[in-house]
Amino acid sequence: MVRGLMEARATKLRMRKCRVAVLISGRGSNLRALLKAAQADDFSATIDLVVSERDSDGCVFARDAGIETRVIDDKINFETKLHEWLSSRSIELVCLAGFMPILSPSFVGVWRARILNIHPSLLPKLRGLDTHKRALAEGHKEHGCSVHIVTEKIDEGEVLEQARLTIKAGDSHEDLAARVLKLEHKIYPQALDKYARKIALY
Numbered sequence: 001m002v003r004g005l006m007e008a009r010a011t012k013l014r015m016r017k018c019r020v021a022v023l024i025s026g027r028g029s030n031l032r033a034l035l036k037a038a039q040a041d042d043f044s045a046t047i048d049l050v051v052s053e054r055d056s057d058g059c060v061f062a063r064d065a066g067i068e069t070r071v072i073d074d075k076i077n078f079e080t081k082l083h084e085w086l087s088s089r090s091i092e093l094v095c096l097a098g099f100m101p102i103l104s105p106s107f108v109g110v111w112r113a114r115i116l117n118i119h120p121s122l123l124p125k126l127r128g129l130d131t132h133k134r135a136l137a138e139g140h141k142e143h144g145c146s147v148h149i150v151t152e153k154i155d156e157g158e159v160l161e162q163a164r165l166t167i168k169a170g171d172s173h174e175d176l177a178a179r180v181l182k183l184e185h186k187i188y189p190q191a192l193d194k195y196a197r198k199i200a201l202y
């Protein structure tokens with residue numbers, strides 16, 4: 001009897017999915033990769049909300065997919081509204097997917113360990129912008145992308161997943177961007193699935 005109850009509870013825990021919001025700024029190809037992965041029955045998260053910095057291709061895609069989508073209309077005070085949207089939809093985890101505004105330390109503090117980001121470099125190398133151009137200019141031999149937990153410091157925080165590639169002679173920054181993006185689409189769903197599985201147990 002007790003064992004049966006424990007098994008039922010374990011099954012329920014296994015099946016509970018973590019509620020996720022994805023924050024984007026534009027194209028939204030990582031958002032699309034996450035949405036695709038989330039269609040699998042055994043994926044540990046559902047994408048329940050998309051918030052975009054502006055009306056964008058990513059927004060159109062999310063709306064067409066039937067996901068509630070919000071556009072930030074007040075760039076200065078957007079975090080107050082964002083927090084309201086996330087809380088009122090019982091969001092447990094936030095995925096930054098090409099979301100370019102910097103989140104304030106106080107917002108990150110409230111959502112501590114609940115915000116993930118995909119960054120186009122092998123962190124801790126190449127924090128910040130223009131990573132593909134900088135990888136070439138600095139003569140790096142390899143490059144890639146990282147999924148990490150967001151902290152108050154930009155592009156720091158525990159790295160959860162990385163994928164790397166070798167930079168070939170003659171690669172342009174556009175070549176690198178395209179090859180790294182393919183890797184991003186692989187590792188972001190993987191990292192989310194693993195991380196959300198842990199959150200769903202709490």
Ligand code: GAR
Pocket residue numbers: 024025026027028029030031097098099118119120128181184
């Ligand atoms: C991605 O390459 C992502 O790694 C990068 O923006 C792009 C968004 O593409 N993010 C950053 O540079 C964050 N510092 P997407 O809109 O097609 O997902």
